[in-house]
Amino acid sequence: MSALLQLTNVNRSFGGVHAVDNVSVEIEEGTIFGLIGPNGAGKTTLVNLVTGYIRPQSGSIKLLSPPPPASEKGSNSPPPLAGEGRVGAAVELARRPPHAVAGMGIARTFQTLRLYRNLTALENVLAGMHLRRRDDTLQQLIPIPAFLKEDRRRWQHARELLARVGLDPDKFGNRQAATLSYGDQRRLEVARALALNPHLLILDEPAAGMNPAEKDRVRALIQQLNQDGLTVLLIDHDMRLVMGVCRHIAVLNFGRKIADGPPATVSQDPAVITAYLGSQAQKTAAHVPGSEEMDVAATSTAVSAEPTSPLLEVRDLQVSYGAIQAVRGVSFGVAKGEIVALIGANGAGKSTILNSLSGVLRPHSGVARFGELDLTTAPPDRIVSQGLIQVPEGREILARLTVRENLELGAWGRSNGRSAHRDIEGLMKQFPILGQRRDLPAGQLSGGEQQILAIARGLLAQPKLLLLDEPSLGLAPQMVDTVFDVIKKIHNDGVTILLVEQNALRALEIADRAYVVETGRILLSGTGAALRRNPEVQKAYLGG
Structure with missing residues (x-):
């Protein structure tokens, strides 16, 4: 399986703090890739570097064999950066603005909800299609039926995306986002990200604050999206969720990558145990909870x-x-x-x-x-x-x-x-x-x-x-x-x-x-x- 995203020796500091320190990661196409680490390890900073919210000070972030720029069928809108994003070409993302990275097919959700609370669920999903729309100034000035055809198609696609994440469009579509339950708001945020028609979906703490039943639904949704062909980068503190759905996991601590591999290997890695349970963990095996027989x-x-x-x-x-x-x-x-x-x-x-x-x-x-x-x-x-x-x-x-x-x-x-x-x-x-x-x-x-x-x-x-x-x-x-x-x-x-x-x-x-x-x-x-x-x-x- 070929790589989709490749980070090589990426660095970013804030003053004297090395938030991301010489990190190299490769994400294969079609996988669910986990990124974990203790509080302050640099996970969200790394995602912000990939998506263009922060610029790296050195290193390379490449989208390999990227899909065509996100656009709807029949749309003649140009890609965010003209002439780039060709199939088969490696595209450097390191210094592109967020809208250009999104146009290359990388969508994300956020650690804290970023919905338009006063818009309906359908309107939130439609907002996620902004890079796929043609200039509709004329349509707004002269709302004749021929121009409204595209609008109707987008509305129908938004309804399909709500249904895809488990939100009944007839029940939830016209409700304001602020009136939805927390779990449903998280699902709506995923639907809005999917409206970009991404090739890589980055989920930053999608299960934060959820009860066990809601987390089970999140797990099922992630697995279904992946089965549909979507590559997923998952950041979450719920280790049962991460270990249960991810095929490969990278671990950060103090901005450095300390482990990289399958879940079973990573969970037993001495450096990972030390990062999560403390620096005394490896002084003796008896200090690792569960490593000795219970007395x-x-x-x-x-x-x-x-x-x-x-x-x-x-x-x-x-x-x-x-x-x-x-x-x-x-x-x-x-x-x-x-x-x-x-x-x-x-x-x-x-x-x-x-x-x-x-x-x-x-x-x-x-x-x-x-x-x-x-x-x-x-x-x-x-x-x-x-x-x-x-x-x-x-x-x-x-x-x-x-x-x-x-x-x-x-x-x-x-x-x-x-x-x-x-x-x-x-x-x-x-x-x-x-x-x-x-x-x-x-x-x-x-x-x-x-x-x-x-x-x-x-x-x-x-x-x-x-x-x-x-x-x-x-x-x-x-x-x-x-x-x-x-x-x-x-x-x-x-x-x-x-x-x-x-x-x-x-x-x-x-x-x-x-x-x-x-x-x-x-x-x-x-x-x-x-x-x-x-x-x-x-x-x-x-x-x-």
């Missing part, structure tokens, strides 16, 4: 009960982003003095849980209590004043302010200025790197140093419970070690911690108890030691 006696005694008098109690928590249900009936507790970890793959709902506890998001239903405080109704400032402090994902330090000024903001709500000043000085001694850089703009710190600053800023609010959201995200292995040493020291000083962390093995090493979150639900729970031996943990990350 039944140890496991049975290690599984912990929920705390009887929790500092934080969560019951049946449900959180949605519009039509997307991100958290589905989650229940757990945190006792005073514990480290409790929430682990799971990207998009599982972990950060959403933390944001709902800190008042950033309002849950749809459920109970969340911190002592006597109802977290589902309390404003964020009251939650902070009661001692529940969140260190957000991505650190969120103020880059233009100095290290010391960032720390001073962490103590903003404290009434005793002298005490706050002593604590700032104490933290700069406890974490010498902050003291050495106290007068530098925080934006000049490394990623690991910024994370330490963010944690120290949170400590200055005198937390009774500290929520840490992905503290190791994007850090080099040696800085991950430093950050986890900081977390252990904070805990030894008496701070209760709820840790959200994608680096599962490092989190389970220090956690008293942990919960595995998958698609918004608690899949597993137990002690950190028990979950480290549980093969279901690896399945939650890598499928199977």
Whole structure:
């Protein structure tokens, strides 16, 4: 089978961040090709490079033996770039604008929905045909029957595309896109991409936020489109979906390709396991969940009960982003003095849980209590004043302010200025790197140093419970070690911690108890030691 798309030594940086680092990938015609990797690995950036939304700084992106430019039968509209896109010719896509790439037969959906919400479903599909239409200015000025024939044909084709993705055109065609369910909006976005008559369809997180039944329908749709002859590039965090439908998978981490091959090979690749489960995974086989026989006696005694008098109690928590249900009936507790970890793959709902506890998001239903405080109704400032402090994902330090000024903001709500000043000085001694850089703009710190600053800023609010959201995200292995040493020291000083962390093995090493979150639900729970031996943990990350 011949290659359809070939990427060779593609590079793209944003400042000092190598988002795509010397990546080479080849996608065969007629296949379903998967692109996976941890959060921030560079997947969507790579798709944006292929589709022309971003230009690469070096490397080649070639469409090999491309189809004729997308056009309707009977249309005399020229291709987006005149004279190119011939059958049998290799076309360089690297510096073409998005409309030209689309005209070569490459269509995509987006990680977040990009529908025209106030247009009907049929009108959204018709909008996807824009590169296949002739200039219809005369038709708009003089709507005589001869000119309306093409319109009727396009409307009929739009109805057929809706039916193709499982949307009844009689039922859904004239409904505004905003009124459709989330799963149906995702299907509509696929129909609009198909309106371009593509040869390669790129699906970016098509199953994000869906329930299991909706994901099954997405799986069936992808497989049917592929059986119809369409080449598919699939990016998704649901490893069961990716491993189930893809014939070949490439894995990115920190912008580099670390693995490439069939699903069964990729899922057992040591570099992939390390990328998803943490840098400690390959130090010993026993550290890989499920790689050793389960110690039944140890496991049975290690599984912990929920705390009887929790500092934080969560019951049946449900959180949605519009039509997307991100958290589905989650229940757990945190006792005073514990480290409790929430682990799971990207998009599982972990950060959403933390944001709902800190008042950033309002849950749809459920109970969340911190002592006597109802977290589902309390404003964020009251939650902070009661001692529940969140260190957000991505650190969120103020880059233009100095290290010391960032720390001073962490103590903003404290009434005793002298005490706050002593604590700032104490933290700069406890974490010498902050003291050495106290007068530098925080934006000049490394990623690991910024994370330490963010944690120290949170400590200055005198937390009774500290929520840490992905503290190791994007850090080099040696800085991950430093950050986890900081977390252990904070805990030894008496701070209760709820840790959200994608680096599962490092989190389970220090956690008293942990919960595995998958698609918004608690899949597993137990002690950190028990979950480290549980093969279901690896399945939650890598499928199977």
